[in-house]
Amino acid sequence: MELNAAFRKTFPGGATVQAELRLDLAQFGLTVLFGPSGCGKTTLLRCLAGLETPDEGRIEAGTDVWFAASPRARVPAAARGIGLVFQEAVLFPHLDVTGNIAFGLRGWTRDARRRRVEELVGLMGLEGLAHRRARTLSGGEKQRVALARALAPRPRLVLLDEPFAALDRASAEQLRHSLRQVLAKLSVPAILVTHNPVEALALGDRMLLMAGGRIVQDGAPAVLLAGLDTPPDEDLAAVVRTRVAGRTEGLLRLEAGGVTLLAPDPGGAFREAYACIRGEGVALERGPRGATTPRNHLEATILALEPRGALTRVRLDAGFPLQALLTTWACQDLELAVGQRVGALVKASAIKVVPIEA
């Protein structure tokens, strides 16, 4: 079965969201919907879920027509079988954890309902919380319950609208880790909205890039992120697919494009990984190599200089595409020019390693 959507929605202010996408609903796959805030990601999700009605187009799931502009057809959200998780876990405050998870199980037998709730409590690691009220749970626990609640009625598709954004770093990391496993185990396809590139790489099988209310690119997360003219995130200097060449003292030796990078080892047995380099961790130098602390010293060629007010984006070829963000004043000081050879210093601590599962 396939989800097939092509629709347009215009808001009273004039903002328009236009989307065309196909998604396999028959098997697990995690599609990342990626783009800056305000680009229409949430509207796209809401139209799919049936919480917003498009102005034009069609949305079909297999042979079911969920929405058609003419002749007019609209299946309400309640009949679409889509699970939804918001940025902040909105749990029913008058129900306990069990009541929340079982909310969508009306019409199931008592026994089936109990078994399903138990299964999800186990999968989401909610043991011992079954009779707690929402307001007594931590942010991470709440979001787990929200996810369990969305998954309980066996939805055809789960929509996750930045589910980690409101969590502290540790809880987000934990939930991110279990999310993919749980979805794969239940074999539920999902669309995950995010503007975090590391999240997109770590979780996504496929990425839809949105900008200005449209899906502008569709492909593998690493390919799209590495090939972006302007990084989606000011903070991201590069995304490189690398091979693990060795491990020493908590550091990984990663090889890519004939270059070796040292980066913190996140642990685990993997042979390949994406190295996501944070922009603030890249510095440039000219002339002889000085006594510097950064572990990674790369020879690079300047491809372009893009001044943006006080800052200048320097695009480099370091064996892989790399960007540095410098003050315009520093660029002038270093007398940088296109075609020049420079040294790019990359702090090991500025590299986030995202393992690629074998």
Added chain:
Amino acid sequence: MDWEAILLSLRLAAASVALLAPLGVALAWPLAMGRFRGKLLLEALTSMPLILPPTVMGFYLIVALGPLSPVGRLWEHLTGARLVFSFQGLLLAQVVTNLPFFLQPLVASLGGVDRRLLEVASTLGARPLGVYLRVALPLAWRGLLSAVVLSFAHAIGEFGVVLMVGGNLPGRTRTASIALFDQVEAFDLAGANRTALLLLAFALAVLMGTAWLRSRERAWN
């Protein structure tokens, strides 16, 4: 103290609330959440008793329930009795008059329920009625309780409409507030004072109770 009148007031108020509750619960949802043609008119119509002089309300109710009206004729055909100047007629008048006192706290409370909860409920398969009864109404229970208490209290105190529609028949339509009027007319000031104090204490208790409920509601959300 005219205990007969006080008991009648309590009986009348309780019966009004029993009729108001299903009507109010049914009307509150579209008023709180709906987007439909005629919503403004419905809002205005259901709020009318707040603004109109009770005598105007009373006059139209007599016209609507009187022996020449369709409702009055049907009632007379079914029961052989007249609707105006009867307990039943008074009850209908009370329901109409007290509707806004039931609707307003409930609609306000429903309006305060987080919309995302309603959206999540609908993605979990709940139809609009299910969303209302399983999520919105339980979360607005303080508003519902305020609605019951306020409309009950107002039904106890209603004077103008009761006098117009019910007249002043001891044991049938003479309520506490009308008994008070009679006591003043008969210069029984001591008796009037006792009745008035009782009604005053009751109103004070009710208002403090609903204010407390409302403050707790903010804490919940």
